[in-house]
Amino acid sequence: MEQSQKSHRSRQSGPSAKKKSDVAKKKRDHTDDKNQRNPKDKEKRDLADDKNQRNPRDKKKRDGDKNQRNPKAFAFNSTVKAKRLQSRASEKEQRRLHIPTIDRTTGEPAPYVIVVHGPPQVGKSLLIKSLVKHYTKHNIPDVRGPLTIVSGKQRRLQFVECPNDINGMIDAAKYADLALLLIDGSYGFEMETFEFLNIMQVHGFPKVMGVLTHLDKFKDVKKLKKTKQRLKHRFWTEIYDGAKLFYLSGLIHGKYVKREVHNLARFISVMKFHPLSWRTSHPYILVDRFEDVTPPDKVSTNKKCDRNVTLYGYLRGCNMKKGTKVHIAGVGDYNVAGVTGLPDPCPLPSAAKKKGLRDKEKLFYAPMSGLGDLLYDKDAVYININDHFVQFSKNGDENDGSGTRDVGEVLVKSLQSTKYSVDEKLNNSFINLFSQSSNNNNQGKITNGDENNSIEAIEEGDNVGSDDESEDDDDSEEDNNPHEKSTLKAVGDGQKVKGDIQEEVEVHEGRTRRRAVFGNENELDDQEATDEDDDDSSDDDDSSDDAESASSEEDEEDEEEEEEQDLEVYLKAENAGNASKWKESLIERTISRKNINLMQLVYGKSETKPDEESDHENESDDDEFFKPKGEGNTKLKKGSEGNLVNTDDSSKFTNNASEKDWKDVETIESIRDRFVTGDWSKAARRDQPADMDGENDDDAPVFGEFEDLETGEKHEGDDNNEPDSIVEERRLKKLALRAKFDAQYP
Numbered sequence: 001m002e003q004s005q006k007s008h009r010s011r012q013s014g015p016s017a018k019k020k021s022d023v024a025k026k027k028r029d030h031t032d033d034k035n036q037r038n039p040k041d042k043e044k045r046d047l048a049d050d051k052n053q054r055n056p057r058d059k060k061k062r063d064g065d066k067n068q069r070n071p072k073a074f075a076f077n078s079t080v081k082a083k084r085l086q087s088r089a090s091e092k093e094q095r096r097l098h099i100p101t102i103d104r105t106t107g108e109p110a111p112y113v114i115v116v117h118g119p120p121q122v123g124k125s126l127l128i129k130s131l132v133k134h135y136t137k138h139n140i141p142d143v144r145g146p147l148t149i150v151s152g153k154q155r156r157l158q159f160v161e162c163p164n165d166i167n168g169m170i171d172a173a174k175y176a177d178l179a180l181l182l183i184d185g186s187y188g189f190e191m192e193t194f195e196f197l198n199i200m201q202v203h204g205f206p207k208v209m210g211v212l213t214h215l216d217k218f219k220d221v222k223k224l225k226k227t228k229q230r231l232k233h234r235f236w237t238e239i240y241d242g243a244k245l246f247y248l249s250g251l252i253h254g255k256y257v258k259r260e261v262h263n264l265a266r267f268i269s270v271m272k273f274h275p276l277s278w279r280t281s282h283p284y285i286l287v288d289r290f291e292d293v294t295p296p297d298k299v300s301t302n303k304k305c306d307r308n309v310t311l312y313g314y315l316r317g318c319n320m321k322k323g324t325k326v327h328i329a330g331v332g333d334y335n336v337a338g339v340t341g342l343p344d345p346c347p348l349p350s351a352a353k354k355k356g357l358r359d360k361e362k363l364f365y366a367p368m369s370g371l372g373d374l375l376y377d378k379d380a381v382y383i384n385i386n387d388h389f390v391q392f393s394k395n396g397d398e399n400d401g402s403g404t405r406d407v408g409e410v411l412v413k414s415l416q417s418t419k420y421s422v423d424e425k426l427n428n429s430f431i432n433l434f435s436q437s438s439n440n441n442n443q444g445k446i447t448n449g450d451e452n453n454s455i456e457a458i459e460e461g462d463n464v465g466s467d468d469e470s471e472d473d474d475d476s477e478e479d480n481n482p483h484e485k486s487t488l489k490a491v492g493d494g495q496k497v498k499g500d501i502q503e504e505v506e507v508h509e510g511r512t513r514r515r516a517v518f519g520n521e522n523e524l525d526d527q528e529a530t531d532e533d534d535d536d537s538s539d540d541d542d543s544s545d546d547a548e549s550a551s552s553e554e555d556e557e558d559e560e561e562e563e564e565q566d567l568e569v570y571l572k573a574e575n576a577g578n579a580s581k582w583k584e585s586l587i588e589r590t591i592s593r594k595n596i597n598l599m600q601l602v603y604g605k606s607e608t609k610p611d612e613e614s615d616h617e618n619e620s621d622d623d624e625f626f627k628p629k630g631e632g633n634t635k636l637k638k639g640s641e642g643n644l645v646n647t648d649d650s651s652k653f654t655n656n657a658s659e660k661d662w663k664d665v666e667t668i669e670s671i672r673d674r675f676v677t678g679d680w681s682k683a684a685r686r687d688q689p690a691d692m693d694g695e696n697d698d699d700a701p702v703f704g705e706f707e708d709l710e711t712g713e714k715h716e717g718d719d720n721n722e723p724d725s726i727v728e729e730r731r732l733k734k735l736a737l738r739a740k741f742d743a744q745y746p
């Protein structure tokens with residue numbers, strides 16, 4: 001049988017390699033001859049040579065290659081470098097070790113959600129636009145709703161701009177796979193960032209990267225460098241050492257610099273997203289489009305009728321069953337009428353073996369921004385046609401007299417005359433829950449029923465931002481003058497980010513902004529100063545090495561190298577499970593929660609008192625635990641609709657819980673046996689039909705006296721009234737039975 005042999009590798013060094021190189025040289029000469037015939041090519045080569053001469057680094061490299069024929073064989077010239085490479089290799093090895101996670105997903109993975117968060121006007125929309133432009137080469141005019149793009153052969157990304165209100169932030173924290181925290185570098189950290197970090201801590205912590213914008217506002221290079229350092233260290237203190245912070249140094253033609261966006265995009269493209277266990281076991285959808293499909297005649301007869309709404313989006317987590325209830329964030333719980341699989345509006349490219357994406361495959365889908373050519377509906381497919389292809393004359397045109405107007409035409413014409421879109425109208429009626437300034441304070445103090453309800457709901461539900469609210473009350477007098485700085489302690493003790501973060505409200509460039517001021521700023525500053533000295537000295541060393549070659553090209557290369565290193569450090573930190581500081585505080589919280597005795601919460605006060613102090617705490621917990629239901633009932637009876645959101649189905653304003661009086665002892669007893677530790681014997685008795693054999697009629701315990709045959713341990717029943725003789729008799733009987741059994745089955 002013939003077997004194909006693998007050909008030998010050509011030699012890199014030694015006499016035979018020399019022979020080969022001679023052959024290669026001949027070939028080259030031959031091509032040179034050819035090139036001479038083609039003067040254009042020669043020009044090109046000369047140009048390239050010129051370039052190389054200009055870049056001394058490349059020359060060094062080339063020289064090095066000449067001296068050592070096989071550079072791989074002489075990789076280490078210095079021990080330091082060797083050591084570094086060795087440690088890097090072993091770190092890489094370590095990185096691969098992790099607890100294996102089972103990938104239960106089937107089919108194409110849903111797009112990863114990237115939430116872009118930041119205070120107002122920091123550049124969120126611009127960053128999304130720039131990233132979309134980078135990935136798809138398309139310009140999007142507006143960022144509205146989720147925006148899906150294909151970023152690679154196996155990856156799709158969904159960009160979402162995080163709304164600047166607490167509810168929006170809570171929702172975003174729940175579905176984000178990566179959060180890009182935008183920080184205005186020229187201003188510093190603002191409270192919104194820390195509020196979002198706090199919310200993320202409670203609602204599942206996704207990956208986090210920082211992005212500094214507005215750096216072009218610095219005119220002084222030294223100051224810029226210092227600020228970058230300061231913000232970086234602060235960011236590291238708040239998240240974890242090595243947390244990635246990007247710099248967007250300014251705008252070119254109203255967009256961020258291509259190179260910087262490219263770097264950021266590369267980070268996002270290679271990032272590993274470890275699934276959060278809770279999310280993988282629960283189905284959830286980030287809705288990118290919705291539609292009211294209630295029959296129009298039903299709406300026209302009763303405007304407040306039950307609506308049917310179709311929601312579109314990628315299903316994540318696990319499969320969704322048909323009959324399940326769903327929670328729609330900010331709306332309530334509803335029944336699902338049906339779930340249908342639709343064609344993917346933004347499919348992954350074919351799995352052909354080639355590198356990169358073709359332009360055709362760089363798809364994107366943003367229905368709410370009015371982009372993407374096709375829209376798939378439950379029962380139809382829409383094709384988007386650009387506005388300039390749809391031409392309708394202005395309202396009140398001359399052909400009015402004809403009197404034969406199409407319904408669609410009338411609709412389009414009526415749309416032309418609309419001044420404000422629904423979104424704009426909604427925007428105008430925005431309620432700012434965070435703001436501390438006097439003008440916003442007034443908003444906060446409006447005794448508007450709806451608003452109070454929403455604030456209450458947040459306080460009860462998540463306890464996030466509750467301190468904000470209480471502080472609002474305390475400082476309402478101080479804040480009367482918007483130009484007066486006032487310091488508020490904004491972050492609650494229970495959920496402190498780290499250190500003392502104080503809020504400083506001030507008017508900056510015509511806007512009220514909430515600066516985050518840190519308690520230990522001075523310590524950090526000192527540290528940074530020393531760090532910077534080190535940096536400077538190393539810079540000096542570099543410059544002394546080859547002072548003349550400090551060209552801008554080199555700077556660029558250095559930056560690239562730095563980025564490369566950063567990417568490595570970042571991935572290393574990620575993979576090595578760099579325990580973030582958030583996790584520390586999570587552990588603390590968990591420990592503090594351990595003191596709660598669930599038994600006591602469910603069954604009331606126990607007779608054994610392990611610890612008086614904790615008992616006392618639990619008592620108050622008890623109160624809290626049982627209170628809301630009673631109170632809720634009274635509130636419900638008062639008819640405040642806001643409290644009904646947590647009932648089974650929010651579309652029906654009925655509350656089953658209110659039908660039973662949960663303060664009544666009997667009602668409580670009726671469900672006691674539903675808990676594992678409840679009194680099952682009573683339940684068993686209660687459940688038994690009356691006409692069963694007379695055996696159990698005498699209230700015999702279900703688990704009477706018995707002997708564990710394996711351990712020989714004896715268990716006495718509850719009922720100790722039986723005389724000893726009967727007990728003894730039964731025991732002997734059992735022993736006899738056992739002996740018989742042993743004899744039969746040795």
Ligand SMILES: Nc1nc2c(ncn2[C@@H]2O[C@H](COP(=O)(O)OP(=O)(O)OP(=O)(O)O)[C@@H](O)[C@H]2O)c(=O)[nH]1
Pocket residue numbers: 118119120121122123124125126127213214215216217248249250251254
């Ligand atoms: N000079 C400068 N201007 C910037 C930078 N980033 C954003 N801008 C400008 O800041 C303005 C606000 O940018 P947006 O992208 O709308 O900010 P946003 O965060 O989406 O704003 P909101 O949605 O209102 O919260 C725009 O005019 C941008 O051109 C930057 O790095 N430098």
